Amino acid sequence: MNEWNIQSRAHACEACQQHFADQQAYHTLLLDVPPDLRRTDICGSCWQKQSAHDAAPPAGFISHWQGVYEAPPPVVDAIQKETAETLLRKLIEQNDPCHAAAGYILAVMLERKRVLKVKEQIVRDGQRTFIYEQPRTGDIFTIADPDLHLDQLEQVQRDVAALLEHGLNPPLTAAENQLAATPAVAIEI
Numbered sequence: 366m367n368e369w370n371i372q373s374r375a376h377a378c379e380a381c382q383q384h385f386a387d388q389q390a391y392h393t394l395l396l397d398v399p400p401d402l403r404r405t406d407i408c409g410s411c412w413q414k415q416s417a418h419d420a421a422p423p424a425g426f427i428s429h430w431q432g433v434y435e436a437p438p439p440v441v442d443a444i445q446k447e448t449a450e451t452l453l454r455k456l457i458e459q460n461d462p463c464h465a466a467a468g469y470i471l472a473v474m475l476e477r478k479r480v481l482k483v484k485e486q487i488v489r490d491g492q493r494t495f496i497y498e499q500p501r502t503g504d505i506f507t508i509a510d511p512d513l514h515l516d517q518l519e520q521v522q523r524d525v526a527a528l529l530e531h532g533l534n535p536p537l538t539a540a541e542n543q544l545a546a547t548p549a550v551a552i553e554i
């Protein structure tokens with residue numbers, strides 16, 4: 366599977382296609398559909414119909430939780446300071462394996478800051494994988510544990526600090542990474 370990805374909360378029920386209203390409760394099902402983990406968002410009445418109808422959980426069932434839909438805010442300004450969250454989103458979008466460790470560290474930072482919540486921890490193909498939720502947007506982040514050794518941690522923390530300070534583009538060369546060895550942004554993990 367993809368080692369990391371983001372699955373956004375749906376804006377409508379997957380079963381009945383009705384648009385969610387602001388502050389409407391909905392249910393998320395997390396399913397193991399090889400090769401991917403898949404989320405399904407359904408409204409309360411479809412959830413009730415399904416649970417009344419099916420005694421057993423659906424195939425590949427991993428987890429279920431309830432959320433409250435928040436209508437997306439209007440887009441105000443396109444220029445936005447790089448934050449740990451926007452950086453993590455870009456890293457996942459770029460899907461460059463050399464940033465996998467940095468992505469993991471960012472997710473840990475965001476969890477400590479309570480921006481992300483751990484929903485599940487699963488082991489797939491021998492690899493520990495975390496399912497995080499951004500409660501405000503309802504987005505789910507799938508992040509594989511890169512199994513960092515202590516002696517790698519310092520370098521990754523420097524990479525993260527450099528990324529936060531300079532942004533993802535242009536990508537840093539190894540030489541620039543060396544120059545960025547003294548981070549201006551303190552990383553606490």
Ligand SMILES: [Zn+2]
Pocket residue numbers: 378379380381382383407408409410411412
């Ligand atoms: Zn529905």
